[in-house]
Amino acid sequence: xxxxxxxxxxxxxxxxxxxxxxxxxxxxxxxxxxxxxxxxxxxxxxxxxxxxxxxxxxxxxxxxxxxxxxxxxxxxxxxxxxxxxxxxxxxxxxxxxxxxxxxxxxxxxxxxxxxxxxxxxxxxxxxxxxxxxxxxxxxxxxxxxxxxxxxxxxxxxxxxxxxxxxxxxxxxxxxxxxxxxxxxxxxxxxxxxxxxxxxxxxxxxxxxxxxxxxxxxxxxxxxxxxxxxxxxxxxxx
Amino acid sequence: xxxxxxxxxxxxxxxxxxxxxxxxxxxxxxxxxxxxxxxxxxxxxxxxxxxxxxxxxxxxxxxxxxxxxxxxxxxxxxxxxxxxxxxxxxxxxxxxxxxxxxxxxxxxxxxxxxxxxxxxxxxxxxxxxxxxxxxxxxxxxxxxxxxxxxxxxxxxxxxxxxxxxxxxxxxxxxxxxxxxxxxxxxxxxxxxxxxxxxxxxxxxxxxxxxxxxxxxxxxxxxxxxxxxxxxxxxxxx
DNA sequence: CATAAAAACGAACGTTCGTGCTATTATTTT
DNA sequence: AAAATAATAGCACGAACGTTCGTTTTTATG
Numbered sequence: 001x002x003x004x005x006x007x008x009x010x011x012x013x014x015x016x017x018x019x020x021x022x023x024x025x026x027x028x029x030x031x032x033x034x035x036x037x038x039x040x041x042x043x044x045x046x047x048x049x050x051x052x053x054x055x056x057x058x059x060x061x062x063x064x065x066x067x068x069x070x071x072x073x074x075x076x077x078x079x080x081x082x083x084x085x086x087x088x089x090x091x092x093x094x095x096x097x098x099x100x101x102x103x104x105x106x107x108x109x110x111x112x113x114x115x116x117x118x119x120x121x122x123x124x125x126x127x128x129x130x131x132x133x134x135x136x137x138x139x140x141x142x143x144x145x146x147x148x149x150x151x152x153x154x155x156x157x158x159x160x161x162x163x164x165x166x167x168x169x170x171x172x173x174x175x176x177x178x179x180x181x182x183x184x185x186x187x188x189x190x191x192x193x194x195x196x197x198x199x200x201x202x203x204x205x206x207x208x209x210x211x212x213x214x215x216x217x218x219x220x221x222x223x224x225x226x227x228x229x230x231x232x233x234x235x236x237x
Numbered sequence: 238x239x240x241x242x243x244x245x246x247x248x249x250x251x252x253x254x255x256x257x258x259x260x261x262x263x264x265x266x267x268x269x270x271x272x273x274x275x276x277x278x279x280x281x282x283x284x285x286x287x288x289x290x291x292x293x294x295x296x297x298x299x300x301x302x303x304x305x306x307x308x309x310x311x312x313x314x315x316x317x318x319x320x321x322x323x324x325x326x327x328x329x330x331x332x333x334x335x336x337x338x339x340x341x342x343x344x345x346x347x348x349x350x351x352x353x354x355x356x357x358x359x360x361x362x363x364x365x366x367x368x369x370x371x372x373x374x375x376x377x378x379x380x381x382x383x384x385x386x387x388x389x390x391x392x393x394x395x396x397x398x399x400x401x402x403x404x405x406x407x408x409x410x411x412x413x414x415x416x417x418x419x420x421x422x423x424x425x426x427x428x429x430x431x432x433x434x435x436x437x438x439x440x441x442x443x444x445x446x447x448x449x450x451x452x453x454x455x456x457x458x459x460x461x462x463x464x465x466x467x468x469x470x471x472x473x474x
Numbered sequence: 475c476a477t478a479a480a481a482a483c484g485a486a487c488g489t490t491c492g493t494g495c496t497a498t499t500a501t502t503t504t
Numbered sequence: 505a506a507a508a509t510a511a512t513a514g515c516a517c518g519a520a521c522g523t524t525c526g527t528t529t530t531t532a533t534g
Binding site: 267268269293294295296305306309314315 | 490491492493494495500501502
């Protein structure tokens, strides 16, 4: 349910690398898994633009220059494809937003990193259509089913991540004890989503930077008096 | 482009009502327009759940127990149907959120009314699927075309409404002169969208009330010192 | 290198999609 | 009530949808 915290900050490539040539990259991964991955890569981006329901097996196959049936065989049904797409998007999200933040020390630095990374990942268009999960959230928020459940899980996971970062900041004395972490998390994420909305729909280029400012000044509202801050904050741990 | 401000607060029904019987209601409206309206009513709700792209003429026809072609004849194309659906949703939005607020006096009361009405209209499920425009915004934020443009127009109109209310509040001395109205408007709407997200997707029942609190306390941050407040605030004008 | 297993293909299935027609009803207007 | 107009139904179309199946090609294994 929770994002694994023990992921090493850097992939830590291979103890003993065999060939330096670009070919045969990590060749213990079977063929099927590789195509499956490339299918999902396209699917995620297509879904971020056209919606999860908007991706069709035919269009995916065309885009990847393979047959419908060949592509279809990797997933038993369209729903399974959608579920796999959500998982793939989650992976990308973690890679770009969560993982770098975990390299930061707990407390305010990590909390801010989460916010900043999120806005950055929208800014640098990691997904073709803004944020996969924002789109998926509002597409499936009234449609019961396994896909919706998967999206909800991913989003709860994300909100928990934010909440925990706030709790840590509280425990370390970075912010006042009076704040409700869960509520502040939703408040911060709201500002992020709103900024995405202004940026992506209305085309306001400054929206993301404005959100940075807004979040920062909101956080400044909540910093504890300097006396409260605890010592011993060395590693990222 | 802008919401007409001169709308009377109450519909002001008929100078001399002919028949009190439920039948023949305002019978100068031709048949076609009436069915068109009922089609759009269903379309709006269906779209708020399944998305604007998700509404199909066949499903609409089934739901209304009429033929596909008969329904189709009211709109030249699916795109036109979508555009009409956006317009219809805009009308409903204005009716539930904007109009009641315009009955409030300018300044803080009207501004707060806008916020409160918005959250209320989500709460009482005016649209089957949360908020039509939130869904439509994120569905079309990366899809160029007339439908997107129409959505953008409606949303700019709404954001302008909020902005103007803030400007008025500023002018009346209700809030500090230092605030950037446009930015505050986006900030407030962000909190609203975020609350919708928590309410509709995560099922957090308190999300909307929490948003009310959050917006209120944010506004309290910005109230001008009592000296600055202007007099002469009688009617809603 | 042969062989078993996995992956990709091509064709077809029954539906549904949006969109044209033409005919037939309902509703307005004269 | 008749004539004119508007609204709806019926039917058909080509395309795209998700899905199945049997065959062929590619990859991995002994």
